Amino acid sequence: MALLSSLADRALGAVATYREDVATARRRDPASLGPVAIALTSPGLHAIWVHRLAHRLWTRGAKVPALVIAQGARSVTGVEIHPGAQIGRRFFIDHGMGVVIGETSEVGDDVMLYHGVTLGGRSMERVKRHPTVGDHVTIGAGARVLGPVELGDGAQVGANAVVVKDVPAHATAVGVPATLQRGAAHPEELIDPAIWI
Ligand SMILES: CC(C)(COP(=O)(O)OP(=O)(O)OC[C@H]1O[C@@H](n2cnc3c(N)ncnc32)[C@H](O)[C@@H]1OP(=O)(O)O)[C@@H](O)C(=O)NCCC(=O)NCCS
Numbered sequence: 001m002a003l004l005s006s007l008a009d010r011a012l013g014a015v016a017t018y019r020e021d022v023a024t025a026r027r028r029d030p031a032s033l034g035p036v037a038i039a040l041t042s043p044g045l046h047a048i049w050v051h052r053l054a055h056r057l058w059t060r061g062a063k064v065p066a067l068v069i070a071q072g073a074r075s076v077t078g079v080e081i082h083p084g085a086q087i088g089r090r091f092f093i094d095h096g097m098g099v100v101i102g103e104t105s106e107v108g109d110d111v112m113l114y115h116g117v118t119l120g121g122r123s124m125e126r127v128k129r130h131p132t133v134g135d136h137v138t139i140g141a142g143a144r145v146l147g148p149v150e151l152g153d154g155a156q157v158g159a160n161a162v163v164v165k166d167v168p169a170h171a172t173a174v175g176v177p178a179t180l181q182r183g184a185a186h187p188e189e190l191i192d193p194a195i196w197i
Pocket of ligand 1: 095114139140141142156157158159160161172173174175181
């Protein structure tokens, strides 16, 4: 009985997470046609769904199956998320292709990435070597965030920036190497990709 109840709880939790993910994708992508269309066609959603399974396997010690599943998702979506990476709720990748998220990355809740973003390392040591991304962070297309740097809550990284130093909460970093920009838009103004496409 306890087993049945635990399975039912898990199923309900999975359905709730699925609904939350789809709602997030619809909110972030005004071009979406509806929940079924976006669930079937969004590579960003597919990538995070497979990552959750791969991460569960990784943390339970099934590291080779986790890597195989992650590489399968990469082949289909163009998004490479190492199964060791820790990713929060309502995470969304728009367009998908070319995103790489390294093993020791930590990503908060309500984070949005565009295509071509790298959360990468700068060290070959087996230590924390990838970024820590706060809540409500937006990272523009093609940006590289390298090393164990911290992006504070609400920070933004401009398209094609290369970030090698911490970015304070609610600040915007642009350029190569990235520097802080004054008077940036609020992150919630960045949710309509049609502005840039
Ligand atoms: C960085 C960003 C968040 C700033 O937005 P914003 O606060 O509205 O900034 P503005 O457009 O007012 O630009 C302010 C200044 O920063 C510069 N700037 C803006 N984005 C930049 C970028 N990615 N790299 C370098 N400089 C940039 C502008 O040229 C402007 O410079 P100026 O003051 O000398 O004229 C935004 O430009 C960006 O890069 N968003 C990511 C969008 C994206 O990846 N879209 C993909 C859709 S598929």
